[in-house]
Amino acid sequence: MTYQANKMIVNCDQCPLRKKSAFLPFKSDEITFMNRFKTGEMMAEPGTQLFMEGAKAAQLYTALSGLGIRYKTLENGRRQVIGFVMPGDFIGLQAGVMGEMRHSVEATTQMQLCVFNRSRLYDLYKNQPERAYALTYLAAVEEHFLGDALATVGQKGALEKIAWSLHRFFIRARAIGLAEGNQCPLPFRQQDLADALGLSLVHTNKTLSKLRDAGLATWADGRLEVLDLEKLGETGLVETSEAEPRPLI
Amino acid sequence: MTYQANKMIVNCDQCPLRKKSAFLPFKSDEITFMNRFKTGEMMAEPGTQLFMEGAKAAQLYTALSGLGIRYKTLENGRRQVIGFVMPGDFIGLQAGVMGEMRHSVEATTQMQLCVFNRSRLYDLYKNQPERAYALTYLAAVEEHFLGDALATVGQKGALEKIAWSLHRFFIRARAIGLAEGNQCPLPFRQQDLADALGLSLVHTNKTLSKLRDAGLATWADGRLEVLDLEKLGETGLVETSEAEPRPLI
DNA sequence: CGTTATTTTGATTTCTTTCAATCGGTGTGG
């Protein structure tokens, strides 16, 4: 394996755990370590279960491309969508440190993934403090998103919930270069959004059409078009002061 | 400062970031480092704002004793309680890595806290991988709790929400030795619980009395008494397979 | 003991769900 190949593995362009500056030299032991930690890359087809709730997992991932969904299934048969997986996200932190995931993760579209050995995660902390810190950053961002989602699901009305979720998704998508103009892909079903917001499918549908009639945003054929971003944010009670944490990518 | 004093600071009994084995020797540079990282300990009186949503923070904490509350205030004036702070919790991860907290933290009772320098957090990653890893573990547990809370707020009915929250609090309290028999302190207002679960105060009150009438649990005078833990869990749709992550304490 | 905060209760209104049914697109097999 050539040095170039090593460098690719250690530092693949879109991995949130990559080395920040592409120009930093790699020490040879660092390359050796990362080659052991990073197993390789893989493609996941739509519908693939990356993690099953409650199951042990030996592999961790970072998403390089494609979209996925995190969710929990309850004993009453209902489903809570915890969030959407986007490029740059780390998947499997819970499995990494707690042994098993407390929610499932599924690929919605085809996804390109970086694969890591769970068993070597602690070694990362011993040998790669910069990457360990980056991982903690991702965890903190995730915590922030979850807090926002909780506040939305708990305290907002249906129209506000929908507006908030579309606004948030668009902002995130744009931040990682997924948007073209005022459009971005949104390859989920209305049922997924309903389950994310604690609304019924029917009410979600009706509320989406209100948003469309109001000229704020339309969502059809897996694409989201934002016609009035500012008003959409207002409707969704998005905190104006909110400095969206920049994705690590 | 004597060696004993140093040892106390590096390894105070209840801090989740303490060294696991009390018998491990400390290297002198480790003591030096921890003395710089850990500023000291402090008492917070009831009502003290430990963190303000959106504000920069120079200090991070671990809770040693007492109870607190995490919450977000929305633009529509409503409040979402994100969770309750219990001994062993780390407070301020977001401030540590993202610069500012996205929710507020307030002491409900008097709280004893370990105080750390935010500016030295990254040094912790470079010099104390064991503690850095412990911190990530705490973050993963927090993420797990938030996911559970989201699923509860999003997908359960009022009775289930209340039962779930009381069950969960009791289990956590018992795990850290806060319970005496089937009782534990619960020094919050009904309004706090309502804001945590996305219910109105009135409805929360009525639902609590249902739970009381059903003989599952009573909550009065700041104390929670669990009369039928198992049935309470069932009512709250608590996942039976759920291996509660052990607190680090 | 008066004042304030919290809990409790009842009546009414609003929002959301559930139920039921239609419509459009997609894929399959005859």
Next chain:
DNA sequence: CCACACCGATTGAAAGAAATCAAAATAACG
């Protein structure tokens, strides 16, 4: 090419859960 089944989106009507409004009862406090 068409009948058929299937899935997601859409719409209307009825039922239900929880919020809001209003007020009384308790408890906490200086």
